[in-house]
Amino acid sequence: xxxxxxxLKDNPRTLIRRAGYSEHYDARSQQTxxxxxxxxxxxxxxxxxxxxxxxxxxxxxxxDQKQPSYGVxxxxxxxxxxxxxxxxxxxxxxxxxxxxxxxxxxxxxxxxFFGKLFG
Numbered sequence: 001x002x003x004x005x006x007x008l009k010d011n012p013r014t015l016i017r018r019a020g021y022s023e024h025y026d027a028r029s030q031q032t033x034x035x036x037x038x039x040x041x042x043x044x045x046x047x048x049x050x051x052x053x054x055x056x057x058x059x060x061x062x063x064d065q066k067q068p069s070y071g072v073x074x075x076x077x078x079x080x081x082x083x084x085x086x087x088x089x090x091x092x093x094x095x096x097x098x099x100x101x102x103x104x105x106x107x108x109x110x111x112x113f114f115g116k117l118f119g
Contacts, residue, residue, distance in 0.1 A: 001085045005093060006056035009101040013050070016059075019095040021048060035064075043067060046088055047078070061089055 008015060017023065021034035034048040044065050051058040063079040079085065 001062070001081050001089060002058055002060045003089050003093065004053055004056050004058050005096050008057060008096060009099045012052070012057040015096045015099055016048060016050060016092070018099060019092050021046075038063070048092075059089065059092060061085055061092075 013023070016034050019036075021036045023032060023034055025032050031049065034050070036046045036048075038044045038046065044063050047062055047064050049060040051060065063085065065078060
């Protein structure tokens with residue numbers, strides 16, 4: 001399932017990590033994805049891909065039910081729609097919308113010799 005979010009208050013990588021997702025880089029596909037476990041084990045887990053779009057970001061999500069098995073064909077046990085996916089997409093959307101914009105960094109005032117020496 002996919003959704004496009006606009007008017008982001010920070011970069012998508014930061015926002016998805018604030019939403020509880022960890023970042024993973026797959027060297028084989030050369031793609032970065034994000035995962036959030038549903039329980040204490042490795043599976044099941046939400047699996048998210050982010051793609052920059054004009055004025056926003058596309059969030060693509062599914063649930064990995066078990067570890068992929070590779071061989072003759074590509075076997076992947078995942079759910080790509082349903083109420084659980086819809087609720088998680090809404091949670092991500094709310095998290096992105098409620099994120100505070102990044103605070104502008106204020107430059108430190110310049111200190112003279114004695115200010116540097118004594119703080």
